[in-house]
Amino acid sequence: MKTLRVVTLNIHKGLSQFNRRMVIHELRDGLRGIDPDLVFLQEVQGLNQRFAMRFATCPVAPQHEFLAGQEWQHVYGCNAVYDHGHHGNAILSRFRFVSFENEDVSDHRYERRGLLHCVVSVPGWRRNLHLVCVHLSLHERGRSRQLEAISGRLEELASRDLPIIVAGDFNDWRHRASAILERRLGMTEVSVAHHGRAVATYPSLLPLLRLDRIYVRGFKVAASQVHRGKPWSLLSDHLAVSAELQRA
Numbered sequence: 001m002k003t004l005r006v007v008t009l010n011i012h013k014g015l016s017q018f019n020r021r022m023v024i025h026e027l028r029d030g031l032r033g034i035d036p037d038l039v040f041l042q043e044v045q046g047l048n049q050r051f052a053m054r055f056a057t058c059p060v061a062p063q064h065e066f067l068a069g070q071e072w073q074h075v076y077g078c079n080a081v082y083d084h085g086h087h088g089n090a091i092l093s094r095f096r097f098v099s100f101e102n103e104d105v106s107d108h109r110y111e112r113r114g115l116l117h118c119v120v121s122v123p124g125w126r127r128n129l130h131l132v133c134v135h136l137s138l139h140e141r142g143r144s145r146q147l148e149a150i151s152g153r154l155e156e157l158a159s160r161d162l163p164i165i166v167a168g169d170f171n172d173w174r175h176r177a178s179a180i181l182e183r184r185l186g187m188t189e190v191s192v193a194h195h196g197r198a199v200a201t202y203p204s205l206l207p208l209l210r211l212d213r214i215y216v217r218g219f220k221v222a223a224s225q226v227h228r229g230k231p232w233s234l235l236s237d238h239l240a241v242s243a244e245l246q247r248a
Contacts, residue, residue, distance in 0.1 A: 008167035022055035039092035048085035064090035077102030077116035107142030151184035163218035194224035
């Protein structure tokens with residue numbers, strides 16, 4: 001297998017932009033329409049007891065399991081726990097998970113963040129593929145520490161020329177993550193590689209900020225797209241980013 005299709009999206013806990021509707025069913029249909037091999041998800045509701053009372057369409061299963069269905073295998077990293085539930089990051093994969101670990105990279109106790117690192121076995125590949133799903137801090141100091149944690153975790157893997165994909169919501173409106181990940185890990189952001197610049201993804205109805213990204217090492221970027229307009233602008237407060245990757 002030489003080509004992969006990858007998607008990242010902050011799903012806003014399965015709610016529409018202003019929290020009026022549960023849109024998890026439409027989101028599942030949208031992901032199936034893109035037909036990706038790998039899906040990186042942030043703000044995934046692993047449990048929310050209030051949703052079941054508020055929304056008649058709320059699925060019984062955790063959101064990552066519901067979205068995965070029969071199409072993908074799934075791994076969930078729980079980050080924030082509260083009285084009525086918990087949420088975190090998730091990765092869906094058509095390929096077998098070899099291992100996974102969710103590292104706590106929270107900068108303070110009021111903003112829980114995790115680094116979900118998974119290893120998958122891609123048929124026909126001699127080396128396993130490393131995947132990292134992130135949702136970085138709203139504060140620059142926290143983001144800097146979290147980018148250091150990502151770099152420190154992956155530097156040895158990069159030195160061995162292993163294929164790596166890091167994707168998620170970087171909350172990095174000044175676009176400083178690219179320089180760090182390029183310098184430390186030799187990574188490339190897919191929108192920059194394909195369009196010459198990062199593309200705005202937030203807010204979904206009128207995107208102004210370039211927050212959601214896919215960074216790769218060991219791949220050629222054949223295509224990259226931000227999914228604008230309906231239905232995507234109505235399925236979260238962020239827009240989905242996808243990429244077609246060819247093994248270098």
